[in-house]
Amino acid sequence: MHKEGGQSIDTGLNKWIREYKEDVVDTAALQTEIDKYMTEYDEKIQTEIEKAKAAEGVPDEEGWVTVTKYGKNKGAPRTEAHEKALTRKEKKRRKDKELLNFYSFQMRETKREQIANLRKKFEEDKNRIALMKASRKFRPY
Template sequence: MAKAEGAADGGGASTSYRLLPVKIKGPGGGPAVTRYLYIKQHASPADGLPKERALFVAGIPVALQGPPLVELFAQFGEVERAALHGSRVSAVLLYRAAEGLAALLKAAARGRPLELRLPEPQGPCGLKAWVEQHKALKPGNGELQAALDEWMEDWEAEEERKRQEALKAQEDDGWTVVQRHKGRKKNASATGVVVGGVAGAAAAAAQLAAAKQKDPTHSDFYRFQQREQRRSELLDLRAKFEQDKKRIAELRASRKWKPY
């Protein structure tokens, strides 16, 4: 029986490790690789696990880190649970029955290696998996260009929306937006109607009247202007009336009979 002396696994007492050889066969049917595990009963009062069912395993290779480790030791009995250490090179397993741990220790005492065939990987593994993972972090030029085009379309659409809102606000204020075109100058409203000459003036006046009807605030503003204009015209009429009245009095005075 192969043994290796080691420190306790947290229980405080010195215990002996048993050397357990494991032949690992790849999924492709290639040559088996032998790895050696160090096992012993796990006696740690801090964990509160029953000593007759708990197993401590050290020296776990990468190929056995995870479900393959449970599958390997499940050959001797049902494994209730397994806890892999943060370093991933050691673990604690708990058998559902003490007979499972006893059968494992007996097989390790005989020195016969255990055999385990790894399952077929669901995706790329090894170096190929690392290469695929690296490629996934760096998308190609096509995906990058597509993402850039989508961003530019969204940005241009947002800028166009802002421009239309600004033009609409100017139109609501009663302004006629002048756009520069090649050739003769034309006027265009915010709605995109191009106007020019007499017809353009009529169209602009119609838009201005529509804007007054839409917004009561601006309508009140224009009525105020109209009231000021009528008041100014009334003052001018009164001044003209006084002038005419004075002139008529002068004419009447000049027509009186004067014998001398």
């Protein structure tokens, strides 16, 4: 440490220690400052909400009614079931919008698949009818 004009000048390790201690924040003082700010902010927000609720539905001097977000209608509930229903509806709408059979070869393929399904169902029905006929017994009474 050197002396210049009655002041001591920190150098080296002493200077670094002093700078480090100055940089470290006092957590208790910081917490009290944060708490004070948050209470002031909460009070300000609460007064704004109260003003908005008081102004809801009241016309001004020109007859206009100010619409605020603090109205009587709370909107749709955002529950998990509601979200699932919305996503299901969105998927269905997207699927309906999707162009099916855009190309001619796609149309031919879907027609072939439909005909194959009809033939398969026809064969199944034929077999079922044959089984029903075979299981019939002669019951006069």
